[in-house]
Amino acid sequence: MNLAILDMTPEQLPAVTAIYADAVLNGTASYELEPPGLEEMTARFNALKDKGYPYLVAVDDTGFVAGFAYGSAFRTRPAYRWLVEDSIYIHASARGRGIGKALLLALLGRCEALGFRQMVAVVGGASEASMAVHRSCGFELAGRLVGTGFKHGQWLDTVLMQKALGEASTTPPDMSF
């Protein structure tokens, strides 16, 4: 598959909505229980775009959207603003082919260039695949919140992983950020 990693356009939102719906219904990466519809996903996309966060898609040469990744605020209090959380979802038929890693590396590059100093992954259900893709991109374990979600009839641990970006905490941040 010949893949390009691009900024998402509104035309790709239905495909992204479907990938996310499958993950909500069948997985534990997201702690949402009801898949959001196209209108809600569009509102979320616009809110992130307005705040300057990157939202990327992996697309093949037929236009098939194989996955998406975006940055968002970990918490909204202003002193956290140099910390970005990543979210990444690959179409169930396209997993295990390096697409997640390619998307995450692209997202890391974009966030670093924008001036973020740390990225955090909040790994729902302590998923092996999610921890593996983050480890593979240089993230390290930052903590484990035991029994913090309940979905599909089981208690879930939430793993935090972290990667430093750019000058990280070695220099003061850009206060105009």
Ligand SMILES: CC(C)(COP(=O)(O)OP(=O)(O)OC[C@H]1O[C@@H](n2cnc3c(N)ncnc32)[C@H](O)[C@@H]1OP(=O)(O)O)[C@@H](O)C(=O)NCCC(=O)NCCS
């Ligand atoms: C987690 C997810 C994004 C990984 O994407 P992917 O395209 O399947 O992963 P890749 O093929 O890029 O693999 C990246 C690395 O993870 C490893 N990996 C991937 N799936 C794995 C699995 N199920 N178990 C163990 N390792 C796995 C690969 O071996 C590879 O390691 P390497 O770089 O050392 O060779 C994808 O499986 C997915 O969308 N899962 C459901 C949603 C989810 O969990 N999102 C994460 C939210 S934090």
